[in-house]
Amino acid sequence: MASTTPKVLTVENMNPHIREMEYAVRGRLAIRAEELRDELAQGATNLPFNKVVSCNIGNPQQLNQKPITFFRQVVSLCENPDLLEPEKESLVSQLYPIDAIQRARQILKDIGASIGAYSHSQGVPALRKSVANFIAERDGYPADPNSLYLTQGASAGVQNILSILTQNEKTGILIPIPQYPLYSATLTLLGATPVPYYLDEESGWSLDVEEIRKTVHEARSKGTDVRALVIINPGNPTGQCLEASNMQDILTFCHEERLLLMADEVYQTNIYEPEQRPFVSFKKALMEHPQRDTIELVSFHSISKGMIGECGRRGGYFECCNLDKGVTEQLYKMASVSLCPNVSGQIMTALMVTPPKQGDPSYELYQKEMTGLYESLRRRSKKLEAVFNAMEGVTCQPAMGSMYLFPRIRLPEKALAKAAELNQKPDAFYCDQMLEATGVCVVPGSGFAQKDGTWHFRSTFLPEESLFDEFCGHLKDFHANFMAKYK
Numbered sequence: 283m284a285s286t287t288p289k290v291l292t293v294e295n296m297n298p299h300i301r302e303m304e305y306a307v308r309g310r311l312a313i314r315a316e317e318l319r320d321e322l323a324q325g326a327t328n329l330p331f332n333k334v335v336s337c338n339i340g341n342p343q344q345l346n347q348k349p350i351t352f353f354r355q356v357v358s359l360c361e362n363p364d365l366l367e368p369e370k371e372s373l374v375s376q377l378y379p380i381d382a383i384q385r386a387r388q389i390l391k392d393i394g395a396s397i398g399a400y401s402h403s404q405g406v407p408a409l410r411k412s413v414a415n416f417i418a419e420r421d422g423y424p425a426d427p428n429s430l431y432l433t434q435g436a437s438a439g440v441q442n443i444l445s446i447l448t449q450n451e452k453t454g455i456l457i458p459i460p461q462y463p464l465y466s467a468t469l470t471l472l473g474a475t476p477v478p479y480y481l482d483e484e485s486g487w488s489l490d491v492e493e494i495r496k497t498v499h500e501a502r503s504k505g506t507d508v509r510a511l512v513i514i515n516p517g518n519p520t521g522q523c524l525e526a527s528n529m530q531d532i533l534t535f536c537h538e539e540r541l542l543l544m545a546d547e548v549y550q551t552n553i554y555e556p557e558q559r560p561f562v563s564f565k566k567a568l569m570e571h572p573q574r575d576t577i578e579l580v581s582f583h584s585i586s587k588g589m590i591g592e593c594g595r596r597g598g599y600f601e602c603c604n605l606d607k608g609v610t611e612q613l614y615k616m617a618s619v620s621l622c623p624n625v626s627g628q629i630m631t632a633l634m635v636t637p638p639k640q641g642d643p644s645y646e647l648y649q650k651e652m653t654g655l656y657e658s659l660r661r662r663s664k665k666l667e668a669v670f671n672a673m674e675g676v677t678c679q680p681a682m683g684s685m686y687l688f689p690r691i692r693l694p695e696k697a698l699a700k701a702a703e704l705n706q707k708p709d710a711f712y713c714d715q716m717l718e719a720t721g722v723c724v725v726p727g728s729g730f731a732q733k734d735g736t737w738h739f740r741s742t743f744l745p746e747e748s749l750f751d752e753f754c755g756h757l758k759d760f761h762a763n764f765m766a767k768y769k
């Protein structure tokens with residue numbers, strides 16, 4: 283019999299910040315998608331589709347993207363160092379290329395212990411050095427391994443920096459609208475104040491510094507202590523990629539308005555128009571700015587995105603520039619409370635930044651896999667963009683970068699009325715109907731916030747290429763039926 287003793291901890295008396303926190307990417311729709319997946323696994327035949335396609339989250343390997351061979355070879359050897367014993371050499375060298383074996387040996391030597399041991403709280407020094415070398419090569423300016431923190435995905439780094447920034451509920455952080463909900467959710471959790479600034483959809487989700495300035499002044503006039511600006515570049519969910527000159531303006535703005543800049547650059551290799559709009563890191567932009575020694579910058583990267591897609595391994599890093607020395611000591615204290623980021627994620631982070639070089643035995647395969655994935659992602663992004671733009675009442679900006687499209691949907695009056703009747707936002711209603719009709723799970727624009735009176739949804743373009751036409755066909759059919767039904 284269930285106990286009748288009242289619970290000590292209840293939803294009513296729990297931390298209200300956690301109760302209020304929302305995270306649409308894994309929200310109600312995603313839960314419903316899992317229920318449908320279970321129904322199918324148990325043999326349900328009454329659904330109008332035979333599989334659930336998770337386009338709600340940038341999680342490539344969930345959609346069967348193959349891991350990069352070299353990376354997995356090295357990590358598997360690190361996981362099982364017995365395979366590196368001299369007596370196994372002849373056997374193992376039949377299965378693994380010599381550079382993977384050598385790399386695994388080097389990494390274990392660098393770690394100096396089993397990967398089952400805690401490491402330095404900022405991450406293994408030698409692995410941080412690899413990251414610093416990568417940044418220096420990428421940007422043409424040096425990076426200091428001591429200013430780097432290896433993290434459990436970019437998320438953990440973002441959460442740490444938002445935590446240390448939050449003095450009290452008046453602390454304001456500028457976040458883009460639409461935004462990736464990690465930011466709004468973490469700010470809710472911390473009890474800080476999100477200060478939204480709007481990206482302009484019509485001009486390809488561009489960012490206007492003077493508009494942000496107005497937002498800052500207005501928030502400050504109401505007593506909010508606005509102290510940081512979050513930029514996601516390339517954008518999620520919007521896919522835009524910043525121009526170098528715009529980045530200089532943003533840095534000048536941060537200097538003038540005394541804002542710390544948080545640059546979320548996890549999609550830095552998902553760039554689909556590299557000639558027209560190459561990726562420039564904010565670290566490089568800072569180094570080319572007159573206030574290079576003043577502006578406080580924290581930039582984030584991850585192993586979850588790019589062509590690697592090792593989301594489940596939880597690896598990434600952040601780099602701090604020009605932070606107060608006392609603050610960096612406090613940051614170190616924060617990192618040390620969690621002891622260390624997981625060592626497998628650290629290894630993958632180091633591999634991401636030091637892939638096989640030309641002439642190495644694994645180079646050719648590595649290049650082939652990376653290029654193949656990149657070209658495929660680019661093709662899929664263009665194809666889905668065209669599908670959306672051909673739909674009645676839908677417009678979609680191209681994805682210059684990232685893994686998402688964020689089409690705007692204009693729904694007929696009857697659909698708006700039906701959504702209101704069901705007490706749903708119109709975009710949530712549309713996405714619900716899509717899931718129930720096709721098994722495709724996307725995220726309503728309201729999960730990322732959007733300009734009032736506009737409705738969107740976000741979809742990844744990650745479904746497998748061999749099934750992509752079929753996937754696009756389902757979306758087209760659904761949309762046509764939806765529009766006909768509610769005309």
Ligand SMILES: Cc1ncc(COP(=O)(O)O)c(C=O)c1O
Nearest residue numbers: 435436437462518548584586598
């Ligand atoms: C813009 C952005 N930042 C950070 C993250 C978190 O990534 P990670 O898996 O590295 O925590 C994501 C994940 O989708 C993202 O889209």
